[in-house]
Amino acid sequence: MNMQKIIPNLWFDGNAQEAVDFYVSVFKEAKILNTFHYPTDESMLLDFQKDLAGQPLSIEFLLFGQKFVAINAGPEFTFNEAVSFLVECEDQEEIDYYWENLTKNGGTESVCGWCKDKYGLSWQVCPKGMDKLIKNPQAYMNMMNMKKINIANLI
Numbered sequence: 758m759n760m761q762k763i764i765p766n767l768w769f770d771g772n773a774q775e776a777v778d779f780y781v782s783v784f785k786e787a788k789i790l791n792t793f794h795y796p797t798d799e800s801m802l803l804d805f806q807k808d809l810a811g812q813p814l815s816i817e818f819l820l821f822g823q824k825f826v827a828i829n830a831g832p833e834f835t836f837n838e839a840v841s842f843l844v845e846c847e848d849q850e851e852i853d854y855y856w857e858n859l860t861k862n863g864g865t866e867s868v869c870g871w872c873k874d875k876y877g878l879s880w881q882v883c884p885k886g887m888d889k890l891i892k893n894p895q896a897y898m899n900m901m902n903m904k905k906i907n908i909a910n911l912i
Contacts, residue, residue, distance in 0.1 A: 767828065769829055771809065773816055773829035774813050785821075787821070788819050794814055796810065846884050847885060852870075867879075870904075896912070
């Protein structure tokens with residue numbers, strides 16, 4: 758078994774369970790592995806944690822065999838574009854599927870195959886072999902003018 762040494766930890770503002778349920782519904786081959794809860798005894802919690810008593814503290818889950826941890830915390834930290842996850846797609850149908858599902862219900866489109874889901878997490882939805890496609894200067898310029906990648910306009 759291949760041991761994953763680096764596990765992305767994602768910080769959510771009290772809605773980690775909702776976010777993980779969303780990711781597990783969008784990504785094929787996804788599942789929740791473990792859920793750890795805050796203590797129910799408020800005397801064991803710091804003042805800023807008392808609202809989270811008994812709620813999930815962290816949730817371990819898999820997306821295509823990649824382990825992630827969702828941390829259920831507060832508004833102190835938010836996602837930004839400095840970190841994104843690349844979804845390499847086999848074809849236009851798969852690009853369309855992930856783009857539609859990641860941007861629905863409050864997600865936002867960006868450029869060059871980048872989007873944010875409704876939780877603010879950035880994704881790059883691109884075809885496999887994108888590095889070879891954009892070696893062509895015209896394909897690169899076309900990509901720079903796209904939001905969702907359209908493979909036919911890169912070839």
